[in-house]
Amino acid sequence: MSNNDKQNSSNKFNKLPLAELHPEFIKQLATVHKVGKEKGYSKYSWLNTELFPTIEILNAAMRHINAHLAGDLYNQEEGCTTKGYHLTHAAYNLLIAATQIKEQENDK
8 A cells, every 4th residue: 555545544543434423413402502593692702711701611511411310301591482401501511611722722
C-alpha cells in the first residue's frame, strides 16, 4: 500500500459520521434550541461565558436530570410554546458546556 493509499484510508476513519445521527436526536435538540429563541436569546449567545458561565450551564443540566429522576419527564418553560424532555434539555446544556470548554481551549 502506497503512502497516498494509507493517507486516504486513515482520512476516512477521521471523518465524523454525522449522517448516522438519528434524526430524532437532532429534532429534540432543535426543540430545546427553539425554547432559547422564544426566550429571546441570540444565536450563539451561550458561547459568552460571562453571560452564561459554564458552571451555571452545568447546574441547569443537573436540575433537568434531577427533575427527570423525580418523575417529571417534560420541561415547559414559562411563556414558551415549546415543550421538551428534561433529559433533552440536560443533554443540550451539557453540549453547551462542552462547546464552551472547547472554545476556551482553542483560544489558548
